[in-house]
Amino acid sequence: MKGNSPLFCPKNSIAYGDINLPSGDKTFFINAAKRSDIDANGYLDILAHGNASSIRLEINGKELKINWRELAKIIKKNPQFRNKGIRLLSCNTGSAPDGFAQNLANKLGLPVKAPNNFLWAYSNGALIVAPRASSDRNSPNYKRPHPTIRGCFVTYYPGGNKK
């Protein structure tokens, strides 16, 4: 694994395109499909449920976890891929400096933007990166985004450079 850059949140971290990899509950995908910045600036959006080390995929009704190598193969085979950057609309995939997004960037040789916390898709299509409002499992705020604290999309570059 390459790169060990500090987390950094650029202000205009919006991006682009669309490969949908729905699995499990589809509400996230339905909400995210209403977002206003699809395919902006040439980046390709990848929608999937994920975490810092893997994303989920559903094939013939069976859910699978896949790593960045397998996702890189899927992306390269997709006709929408134009060898430009990738934006992962997938929770926590950008949360670790040597995690999923950095490894995908290394594998593809392209910049990869990914959320450094939970990605919440609102019913109006708005996407926010935020932690839970509460870490107490018995609180109703455990299942809602924090009202003020925000994360961001971090850009990971091949070789580990990040800006």
Place this chain on the structure above:
Amino acid sequence: MKHIICEKCGSEMIDLSKGPYITATCPSCGWGWATYDGSLEPEPKKPIRIDIAPSQYTAAKARFLSQLVFGNALEAKKALTDGRTIFVDSPKTVETMKSNGIVFAEQGESA
């Protein structure tokens, strides 16, 4: 647990969360959100190792094993003729094999 209150209209929201999929929706105004928390994912079951004993081929056993495990009658026949190690993920599968007369050694859970 107390209810989730809609930040748009103040109504009580419906919590549709299931396992790692966190979803809430407001029945009054339609506001809602969804996210995914992989840490709430249940641990995958560890596979059970089964050593199928050789020299026990019958057409009925092969047909059964083909449907249960291999999805392929030739593979099932070969496994029953030559013996084979397989991995299954459900104790129920093990029980079904036993009740259908297939002879095997069970190694318990395997990492």
